[in-house]
Amino acid sequence: MNTRKEKILFCIIIILCMALLGTIYNNSHKSSEIIIDDGNKNEETAINDGSNIEETSVIGVHISGAVKTPGFIWIKEGTRLGEALEYVGGTLVDADLDAVNLSKKLTDEEKVYIPKIGEVEKYYSADLSNEINASKNYSSKSDKININTAGIAELDTLPGIGEAYAKRIIEYRESNGFFKSIEEIKNVSGIGEKRYEAIKDLITVK
Structure with missing residues (x-):
């Protein structure tokens, strides 16, 4: 058991x-x-x-004017204006791309305005016509300004340039090297044919 x-x-x-x-x-x-x-x-x-x-590092820029979707965008650092326009849907059919420098590298917090065709000429035509005539007399009395060495103050004395365009000229020079001819200054954003005509007899690249 x-x-x-x-x-x-x-x-x-x-x-x-x-x-x-x-x-x-x-x-x-x-x-x-x-x-x-x-x-x-x-x-x-x-x-x-x-x-x-x-x-990749990014920067913020504001693109306005004759573009399809103007406003603030984020882009890669080192992006050029021509590339950045794709991020705002491209330009309108009446955009004046000759008035801006499409090869310019954009910087953080920069604002770029794309004008319409005729907008720049209409705004400056009256002043520039007088400045072209005045520049002929000015050139005979003064030495020409070397755009490869001139600073902001010296460039500011050119008719139709001012401090803002003087800074653009220097920025272009620093990014692309010395100007090889005075005609190359037309590659600077905002300096078109009429503005060039007003200063061509006053500048040199020697």
Whole structure:
């Protein structure tokens, strides 16, 4: 009798031990899965963080005037005006692209205005016609200004230039090197044919 009870008790103990071992195994397996998942998440996070660090520097510029969607845009540092116009949908059919320098590299916080055809000429025609006549007398009395070495103050004395255009001339010179001819000054943003006619007898590139 005692032997039978002992066998039953022994079987119960074996079953309990197996159940306990099964529970321990399941818990340890779940723990290992959690650790693996956490590792994958951390790895993905590290990859995303790394890609953000490697992004190219961007700058903010404002493009207005004769463009399809004027406003503020983010572009890559070093983008030229001609490329940036694609981000505002391109220009309107009456945009005067000869009045701007499409090869100019844009800078952060810069605003660029794209005029319509005839807009620049209409605004400056009256003043420039007088300045062209005045420049003929001025050139006979003064030495010509070397646009490769002149500073803002000296360029500011040229008719129709002023401080704003003087800065553009210097910026162009720093970006593209010395002017090879006086005609090259027309590549500076805003200096068109009429403005060039007003100063061509007053400047040199010697």
